Amino acid sequence: MHAILKLLRRYRGGPDFSRTYAESYYLGEQYKLSFQLPVCNPPKPPRAKIVNYPLEQANWFENNVRQIAHSKYIPLHEAYWYFWPLIQTPFRGEQGDLRLNLILGKIETSQPTPKTAAELGQALLDQYNGYYNSPTVGDYALGSNTKLSMR
DSSP states (O other): OHHHHHHHHTEEESOOTTSEEEEEEEETTTEEEEEEEEOOBSOOOOOOOOOEEOTTSTTHHHHHOEEETTEEEEEEEEEEEEEEESSOOTTOOOSEEEEEEEEEEOOOTTSOOOOSHHHHHHHHHHHHHHHHTOSSOOSTTTTTTTOOOOO
């Protein structure tokens, strides 16, 4: 039956929920983040990772942060699943991939602390719109939605 479903989908690969693994991370002294994911496809070699994130320490986030455009974050976990065609032919690789990146981030200090999931979503949207729709154009794509392009 599983082979017939694959034929109907016209690809092989992707997440296989019959084989999963568990991960846990400690976010400061108060929180433990645990989740279960399908095994990566193709398998990723294991690498050293941080398990304890001492968020209560002064400036720990700022000293360990990475940045892409407006997002300042600390990576937690990443997983990849690839989709291949049923029949491999030359010059035809994967049909696509599914990527999951779990990250830690901070809300701007100028915004009120969100109390619900809806407020958190709105705060993230406001932060995104405030950056990319900024009237000031600058580095890291600041104001890129408002910049006029000359052709």
